Amino acid sequence: MDAPETGSLVRAAYAAVREAVLTRELRPGERVTVRPLSERLGISPTPLKAALAILEREGFLVSRPHSGYFVAELTVADLRDLYELRSAVDTLAARDLARSRPPELLARLGELIDGQRAALEDGDLTRYAELDREFHTLIWQASPNRRLPAIADLLGAQLQLGQNVTVSVPGRPEASLGEHREILDALCSGDTAAAEQATRRHITQVIRALETALPR
Numbered sequence: 001m002d003a004p005e006t007g008s009l010v011r012a013a014y015a016a017v018r019e020a021v022l023t024r025e026l027r028p029g030e031r032v033t034v035r036p037l038s039e040r041l042g043i044s045p046t047p048l049k050a051a052l053a054i055l056e057r058e059g060f061l062v063s064r065p066h067s068g069y070f071v072a073e074l075t076v077a078d079l080r081d082l083y084e085l086r087s088a089v090d091t092l093a094a095r096d097l098a099r100s101r102p103p104e105l106l107a108r109l110g111e112l113i114d115g116q117r118a119a120l121e122d123g124d125l126t127r128y129a130e131l132d133r134e135f136h137t138l139i140w141q142a143s144p145n146r147r148l149p150a151i152a153d154l155l156g157a158q159l160q161l162g163q164n165v166t167v168s169v170p171g172r173p174e175a176s177l178g179e180h181r182e183i184l185d186a187l188c189s190g191d192t193a194a195a196e197q198a199t200r201r202h203i204t205q206v207i208r209a210l211e212t213a214l215p216r
Contacts (some may be wrong), residue, residue, distance in 0.1 A: 002128050013051035021071055022160045027154050032069040059158050079210050086155045087203040091196040096143040098187050098195040113148050156184050166209040
């Protein structure tokens with residue numbers, strides 16, 4: 001097998017396992033057994049093990065001596081650390097977007113907020129969460145900093161498990177909608193300081209919701 005093909009298999013295995021973790025097909029604390037998983041994915045154990053090692057470095061899995069890999073179980077402290085990093089990334093991206101203000105992107109952000117509101121009215125929290133991720137992703141992608149989207153994507157993926165918790169906190173999704181609107185209003189006005197403040201305030205409220213929902 002040549003190197004390009006090996007790399008392709010590693011990427012495919014990485015994507016499949018990461019998706020299984022984020023959708024909770026593989027639950028927090030669950031052991032990731034190589035052979036059954038490699039058979040299910042139709043690849044050999046070698047590229048799968050390489051993919052699992054990458055996922056461990058990125059914080060999705062943990063390795064235990066003589067036991068193998070397990071899906072990470074994030075504590076409140078873990079999530080708080082991640083959200084503090086996310087706050088720094090998000091405020092930078094919001095500042096950049098407030099400067100450029102591309103009309104089509106701002107209009108799309110407004111559509112996403114409307115979509116989230118409709119999803120809440122329908123009781124569709126899965127759709128609400130998908131639109132929430134798209135809202136933030138579009139802001140990241142608008143930054144001229146070429147490294148920011150990749151860093152933000154990694155943090156966002158790790159925090160997707162945390163989001164699955166916060167959407168279940170009573171009143172939190174509705175409050176988040178108001179915070180998104182504040183962010184968008186600041187972006188539309190071109191007020192970089194207000195955009196940063198609204199974004200930072202949003203992340204702070206998410207952290208508080210996590211601390212409410214999860215045991216210390």
